Amino acid sequence: MSLLPISAVIITKNEATNIRRCISALQNVASEVLVIDAHSSDDTVKIAKKMGATVIQKKWLGYGANKNFGNQIAAYDWILSIDADEVLSEELIQSIQQLVLNPHQVYAISRLVNYMGQWVYYSGWYPDWKVRLFHKATVQWEERSLVHEQLLIPTTKTIVRLKGELYHYSYKSEEDHWNKIEQYAQLAALQMAHRNRHSNFLKLYASPIARFFKTYFLKKGFMDGKLGWKISCRNAYLVHRKYQILSAMEQTGNG
Numbered sequence: 001m002s003l004l005p006i007s008a009v010i011i012t013k014n015e016a017t018n019i020r021r022c023i024s025a026l027q028n029v030a031s032e033v034l035v036i037d038a039h040s041s042d043d044t045v046k047i048a049k050k051m052g053a054t055v056i057q058k059k060w061l062g063y064g065a066n067k068n069f070g071n072q073i074a075a076y077d078w079i080l081s082i083d084a085d086e087v088l089s090e091e092l093i094q095s096i097q098q099l100v101l102n103p104h105q106v107y108a109i110s111r112l113v114n115y116m117g118q119w120v121y122y123s124g125w126y127p128d129w130k131v132r133l134f135h136k137a138t139v140q141w142e143e144r145s146l147v148h149e150q151l152l153i154p155t156t157k158t159i160v161r162l163k164g165e166l167y168h169y170s171y172k173s174e175e176d177h178w179n180k181i182e183q184y185a186q187l188a189a190l191q192m193a194h195r196n197r198h199s200n201f202l203k204l205y206a207s208p209i210a211r212f213f214k215t216y217f218l219k220k221g222f223m224d225g226k227l228g229w230k231i232s233c234r235n236a237y238l239v240h241r242k243y244q245i246l247s248a249m250e251q252t253g254n255g
Contacts, residue, residue, distance in 0.1 A: 007032040007074035015084035016042040025088040036070040063149040064141035092164025107133035124219035146187040189245035199247040212236035
């Protein structure tokens with residue numbers, strides 16, 4: 001099998017439970033698998049090296065910054081940016097293998113979330129199109145955003161959607177979900193404070209209701225059954241929580 005001139009770049013921090021299957025799938029398409037590890041305390045580095053990946057340890061500077069660092073030192077100009085809890089499906093592997101890489105294009109992949117063993121096809125979580133394959137000379141990650149890091153893509157680029165799914169094993173347990181909600185709320189509140197946004201009664205209580213309505217009804221969360229109800233409720237709580245944190249920051253003079 002002839003591999004494409006692609007460097008698969010993964011940023012990690014204690015991903016021993018995920019890294020093996022992530023790397024295994026990437027080795028079907030990428031000539032280099034590069035792991036940028038933020039000094040993991042588990043076996044992430046050991047597993048990645050044993051599988052043949054190149055591992056560089058780098059102080060955590062943020063999602064965008066660590067990803068850009070990996071892109072800069074990658075051996076190849078084409079970057080496939082993947083998180084440790086993501087796995088290329090067989091169809092997606094075949095789509096990438098058949099690509100004729102074009103520097104005027106970037107390539108988007110549809111993520112499909114696995115929530116504690118159940119695939120989520122609605123609730124606004126699918127399809128979740130993300131540009132993940134690009135030429136590093138003209139595309140880079142935006143480093144100022146604390147949440148939902150975005151790629152800076154020139155408007156001259158054509159976005160091509162690839163067939164196949166990127167399996168996202170994002171939630172392993174109820175505790176894991178709640179921890180991620182709290183982490184996101186903290187980061188979102190901090191980012192809003194940096195952008196001089198403020199909390200008020202309407203945002204604290206009306207915005208969560210609007211988010212529930214959007215997730216459960218407009219995004220057809222009800223089609224995901226009990227899980228869709230759970231996701232809708234927790235999406236609403238997340239919105240309330242980030243404004244709650246922002247309010248507390250403003251009251252203490254940190255907002």
